[in-house]
Amino acid sequence: MEKIEVFSEELKEIISRKNIKKIIFIGGSDTGKTTLLKDICRFLLTAKISTGIVDCDVGQSFVGPPSTISFVKIKNRVFEFFPFPDKFYFTGGITPGANIIGFLTGIEKMKGIVEKETGKILIDTTGYIKDKLAISLKIHKIEIFSPHLVILLEKRDELQDIKRFLKYTSGKFFVIKIPDGFPVKTMEERSRNRMERFKRYFSKIKCVEIDLREVSLKVIGFRNIQSYEEILSLNLKGAVVSLRDNCLEDRIIGVFYQKKGEKAEVIIPDKKIEFEISGLVISNLFVDLNEVFINTHGGE
């Protein structure tokens, strides 16, 4: 399909304004949020304006592996996927609804990071807008980030409640009407994209042993199980985990391999670990090890 120009001169002028720093993109699935965000990012870099991206799309993230909310400072006009962002928060889910508390905690943490940045910040979000909870999440995301500009990508009038919420506030919003006919990703394609990103993240791997008695432990999901002890007694092979430093910062995503006595074997990317592993977050998001680690020996 031929590219439809949605990045208008008017929008270029608005985003170039000095007082417009935090810009958030909101719209349903496949409305072109990420494509427009990348176009704007390239435009800003060409104008030599320092730009960072926060990717809150835990399902289809291009900054950070799936299940994370991530921040990266962009250095180059050519980019596709950033497996290893500058900062990330592990939500343990591939939809915001899977872990709403964790999702909003991640947003709050990112806000802290963004506040320290001097350049422009482009914030990508999920296309999840279809029910009241989804709209409420978007509204709370806006409340937390307090963006200077909200770019709304709308097909019909599906964002009317958000527009109503934004009316009469000092932050600006800009509506782009999306014509029919944008290509739509099927659930299968979305799932394949996600798997590809996990695969890229784990393209070179190693195994680390973590003594469970010597790290802080956090568990996400496993709704019907009461104690951490009980969860640790389950077969956790394939559970996506995060390794943390002693400041409760997520530093590396891994996959639980097996428990040996009091120790957990976790598969992580083969990179130098530049922190002391002080925390382990175990989620109930499971991946198929054979699928994720298939190309680990120089396949691609």
Ligand SMILES: Nc1ncnc2c1ncn2[C@@H]1O[C@H](COP(=O)(O)OP(=O)(O)OP(=O)(O)O)[C@@H](O)[C@H]1O
């Ligand atoms: N301006 C455009 N003209 C034509 N096609 C476009 C345009 N922008 C995006 N597309 C296409 O529409 C599809 C969806 O785009 P994109 O992934 O940017 O949307 P999104 O809103 O970020 O989706 P998601 O809901 O997955 O986050 C893609 O196939 C993309 O190539």
Ligand SMILES: [Mg+2]
């Ligand atoms: Mg997107």
